[in-house]
Amino acid sequence: MADKKSTNMEIKKNNRNRVYRYIRESDVTSNPDISYDLKISLPTVTQNTKELIEKGLVRDAGKLKSTGGKRAAALSAVSDFKLAVGLDITRNHISLVLADLKGTLLKCDRMFLPFEHSEEYYLKLNALLEDFLRENKAERQRILGVGVSIPGIVNLKREEISYSHVLKLEAVPFAYISGFFSYPCYFLNDANAGAYAEGIYQKSIERFFYLSLSSTVGGGIYDESELVQGKEYRCGEVGHMTIMPNGAPCYCGKNGCLDVYCSSARLSEMAGGSLERFFQRLEEGEAEFTEAWDTYTSYLSIALDNIRMVLDCDIVIGGYVGGCIDKHMQDVRQKVAERNIFEKGGAFVKPCVFKFEAAALGAALSVIELYVAQI
Ligand SMILES: [Zn+2]
Secondary structure: OHHHHHHHHHHHHHHHHHHHHHHHHOOOEOHHHHHHHHOOOHHHHHHHHHHHHHHOOEEEEEEOOOOOOOOOEEEEEOOOOOEEEEEEEOOOEEEEEEEEOOOOEEEEEEEEOOOOOOHHHHHHHHHHHHHHHHHOOOOHHHEEEEEEEEOOEEEOOOOEEEEEOOOOEEEEEHHHHHOOOOOOEEEEEHHHHHHHHHHOOOOOOOEEEEEEEOOOEEEEEEEOOEEEOOOOOOOOOHHHOEOOOOOOEOOOOOEOEHHHHHOOHHHHHHHOOOHHHHHHHHHOOOHHHHHHHHHHHHHHHHHHHHHHHHHOOEEEEEHHHHHHOHHHHHHHHHHHHHHOOOOOOOOOEEEOOOOOOHHHHHHHHHHHHHHHHOO
């Protein structure tokens, strides 16, 4: 009897969740449309939308245009009913984004703030976050929490940042960092956060590898609406796979890592620290830049071919380089095709959709999804 009761409760909750997600994905909709598309009876749908309106998640948006019969009541999601913050921490900068329940990026700010594992740094970070929220009129009660993207191994089981070579961190409990903020914090590896942003609203892709080419190199596997984490939460850490035995030294202590050859810094440092300027000069056909791009894509193609061999799925190029790569995808695909022994061409390599602050956005979206999942 208890089992039957809990099953009924689950069905009820599942229906409400599906109804909410349907409304969230529509500009405006109506009870009959929801009922028809989700194959849930009209009385059940009507009861659910009534509850969602009472909670403040959905609003009555007047009447839909008539399609012949009686005009149905229009419904739409109150997207700013709750908001989430994304915070991306890198060696020298922080990015803050604000996203609503539809996953829309509302505001974004990037600041120079060199990382240090000190009370002073975290207090400063909290002050910047509070300023950011105040400037954007995001009231405290609407904030669900802060998704924190970190360039390092984020172990959800042990609730700690196990390592970050870039930030020089080892075994730092989430609670220590959360303690400086007045909102709940949710931690995520930066490449995983980028992968999450890329995958969460794309129903057409089932599985892909996200290669994050930013000031550090990392990766994440997105599979069926979830991130694949691995036994010790190190899945996808391709930045430190060796692509050049006895190659140039990496900050991790090894030699010849992919990170050494394919971080965005490899390109931006040639153009006074600006990746956009690098690509601009490449497009202007300057020999030095053409040569550097040729070397870069040669190393990149080794990594892409290896990843494809292991996972046999699409690879999305993300991170800072992914944000600028659209016009140059052909160069990359051509180099990959030369290495590929199983298929012609390199169409499985794709540029990312989210060109801007994907890690911070992905961290915010993961907080939104936690909330939406329990509606
Ligand atoms: Zn390394």
